[in-house]
Amino acid sequence: MFDLQGFGDQLLEGATITIQLAMASLVVGLILGTLAAVARLSDNRIAQKIATLYSTVIRGIPELLTVLIIYFGTATLLMAIARQFGYDEYIEIGPFTAGVIALGLTFGAYASEVLRGAIIAIPKGQREAGLSIGMSPMKIFFRITMPQVWKLALPGLGNLFLVLLKDTALVSVVGLHDIMMKTREAVSYSKDPFLFYSAAAFLYLSLTIVSMVFIHYMEKRTNRWGGQA
């Protein structure tokens, strides 16, 4: 049906990079998001301020700008720090690392809002019940709060993952060989942009559909005991 002129496997190779980037950013983002959500709900004023600033700033600037700042900025920053320690070599962070940091930061900022909402929704009595039978706050967090938060936050986090998946395309701007970059290479060789960008769109659409099916499965799985959080 489509003649990809032998670039099919190149595009698929790009797709594996895109998937790797999305997965790595998801892990980083979930960790950052949880930390930020907990910080905002903590009693520590400074932690609250930092977490609020983080989520406001990241959500207010374009993802592309975040990617550019991390890619070009981090290297400059690291070099400035290294120079203080007498290290004068050129430092560079790769596009993949920069992408993971930038997209992880973005996902984390949005996820912190979703997770914060979910944590608030857990009845206070459960925490008090935990305390009354002598559980430590850490134990309450991991054994009572988190398992239920997961269930409440899953639909929101699922949507954020779909956004993250599409944002991975932006990292091609700093030279990552993902679907977009591979497509660009194919276009410059074949002079057939419409076909190849359509193929790229189709690949992203397939990834989106697979993710949606998986998210749906996870939601069903977490709700298999029924009941409410």
Added chain:
Amino acid sequence: MDFAVIVEYFPRLLQGAVTTLELVLVSGIIGSLLALPIGLARHSHRWWLKAIPYGYIFFFRGTPLLVQIFLVYYGIAQFESIRESSLWPYLREPYWCAIIAFSLNTAAYTAEILRGALGAVPRGEVEAAKSIGMRKVQLYKRIMLPRALGMIMPAYGNEVILMLKGSAPASTITLLDLTGMARTIIARTYTPIEIFLAAGVIYLLMSMAIIQLFRYLEMRSNRHMEVAR
């Protein structure tokens, strides 16, 4: 940090910000005009009327905006018939290509928001309108749409902010929007941190202004409910 660079190039950054706002405003207007019929069709009870907008919305929400921009900018120009048509002077310009891509993209998101609001108009109000003999056109013009408009505002405000941030990839097709301008300046001055941060601050300020604007609009379009609240 070299603040002199920021001061020196600030007017150029503002110039870029104006282009960004222009892109958002023009594609916002075209997008919402397109969203109206799409959202109405999506709300319909006839399956064939629902199917087309569903496919349209699924495509534009499931693929990265960057792919959509490239499809319009590089993809369409490939066809002889387009290059010979009277629209070519526009379709050749990155500015109009960006506007076309953004308009189609935001139309998909806005249509989905509109569909949600149309579905949320209280049943009783629809029935009341029908019982006093309003025709379908009257029902939509006088009851459904004005009601939906009031409900849409918070979600549409979010969409406009997403559009503002989504406009940054326009810089990849050589447009000198805020991000594009920042990248051009950096190519000359080699001060990525200073200029990108300045651009980030301008984006943040624009987001905040949009949030305020939509708070005001929401208040205005719901002012008849002031007493009820």
